[in-house]
Amino acid sequence: MKAVRIHEFGEPEVLQYEDVDEPDPASDEVRLRVRAAGVNPVDWMTRKGMVNERELPWTVGWDVAGVVDEIGSAVNELEVGDEVYGLVGFPSGGGTYAEAMVAPEAELMKKPTSLSFEEAAGMPMVALTAWQALQALELQTGERVLIHAAAGGVGHLAVQFAKQQGFHVIGTASGSNEEFLRELGVDEFVNYREERFEEVLEPVDGVVDGVGGETFDRSLEILDEGRIIDKLPSPPTSEQKELANQHGVQAIMTNVHWDREWFGEITELVENGAISLTLDTVIPLSQAQEAHRLSEEKHAQGKIILSPENEESGSN
Numbered sequence: 001m002k003a004v005r006i007h008e009f010g011e012p013e014v015l016q017y018e019d020v021d022e023p024d025p026a027s028d029e030v031r032l033r034v035r036a037a038g039v040n041p042v043d044w045m046t047r048k049g050m051v052n053e054r055e056l057p058w059t060v061g062w063d064v065a066g067v068v069d070e071i072g073s074a075v076n077e078l079e080v081g082d083e084v085y086g087l088v089g090f091p092s093g094g095g096t097y098a099e100a101m102v103a104p105e106a107e108l109m110k111k112p113t114s115l116s117f118e119e120a121a122g123m124p125m126v127a128l129t130a131w132q133a134l135q136a137l138e139l140q141t142g143e144r145v146l147i148h149a150a151a152g153g154v155g156h157l158a159v160q161f162a163k164q165q166g167f168h169v170i171g172t173a174s175g176s177n178e179e180f181l182r183e184l185g186v187d188e189f190v191n192y193r194e195e196r197f198e199e200v201l202e203p204v205d206g207v208v209d210g211v212g213g214e215t216f217d218r219s220l221e222i223l224d225e226g227r228i229i230d231k232l233p234s235p236p237t238s239e240q241k242e243l244a245n246q247h248g249v250q251a252i253m254t255n256v257h258w259d260r261e262w263f264g265e266i267t268e269l270v271e272n273g274a275i276s277l278t279l280d281t282v283i284p285l286s287q288a289q290e291a292h293r294l295s296e297e298k299h300a301q302g303k304i305i306l307s308p309e310n311e312e313s314g315s316n
């Protein structure tokens with residue numbers, strides 16, 4: 001079978017589409033035929049050696065959707081043929097950029113029939129991050145939340161969850177994403193390329209910051225005292241924490257983790273049609289290098305997905 005692995009850290013060229021042995025499930029694991037794998041910024045950050053140190057070679061990726069084709073002896077609920085999705089082994093393991101993989105039963109959930117495999121593979125990491133980040137802000141119904149990078153993977157789910165939870169939602173993105181975000185329900189939209197959000201917005205009660213850097217610093221200017229900013233790209237630096245303190249604001253970073261109960265609630269929202277996932281691009285697994293280049297540009301609308309099913313005869 002084919003998998004996309006790295007043997008050294010570096011630029012997208014280190015992603016090798018190559019032959020590997022098919023894995024056998026341990027007693028608590030199932031083997032999946034991978035139908036789609038989600039691409040997340042942490043995939044290329046790990047590829048570069050910036051985060052999540054690990055032994056090599058490593059098969060990239062944590063988000064997956066697929067079909068169970070073998071089960072371990074202690075597997076209770078899942079059966080051969082089940083369609084599942086999940087966030088597997090994050091942050092230590094991984095291995096979803098492959099035609100097949102093994103995963104603990106506990107890290108998978110049955111895929112809603114309303115979702116395609118591509119949509120399902122895009123969901124786990126961004127939905128759990130958005131969910132956990134919003135929870136961390138401790139907001140009440142009707143309060144104002146500012147979501148930066150609202151059109152990205154995490155952001156477009158955060159917008160939908162925030163609306164579900166009855167918050168007043170403000171999203172930042174470039175102008176080409178305004179209609180997309182209005183359809184998802186944002187109450188206010190700021191085109192960050194043309195306006196400075198801290199100059200045009202009334203104070204807010206919480207910030208999900210999917211951008212960081214100066215966006216973080218400027219957000220402090222419109223965050224009410226005693227409130228929380230959740231900086232997702234990397235932990236707030238000591239200078240940023242100090243700056244936040246000066247504004248009477250708490251700076252945190254949510255670290256996404258698999259939570260079956262929460263993912264069950266998210267799955268119910270999907271099944272009820274209350275939230276949806278937008279696909280930016282579906283790319284053949286053999287072209288993972290291209291998928292990473294695209295993700296590193298940081299302008300995806302929704303999710304970039306890798307699909308073993310779109311394989312062409314060649315490889316990179």
Ligand SMILES: NC(=O)c1ccc[n+]([C@@H]2O[C@H](COP(=O)([O-])OP(=O)(O)OC[C@H]3O[C@@H](n4cnc5c(N)ncnc54)[C@H](OP(=O)(O)O)[C@@H]3O)[C@@H](O)[C@H]2O)c1
Binds near residue numbers: 148174300302
């Ligand atoms: N802490 C955690 O556990 C955790 C988990 C998941 C993700 N993250 C981090 O959260 C961030 C977002 O992740 P993601 O998966 O949503 O990334 P993504 O899908 O790659 O985000 C792309 C989006 O960013 C927007 N964007 C770029 N620059 C912007 C700016 N200055 N202001 C507003 N929007 C801007 C783009 O909008 P335009 O095209 O309109 O510019 C695009 O829609 C990443 O840094 C990621 O590493 C952290």
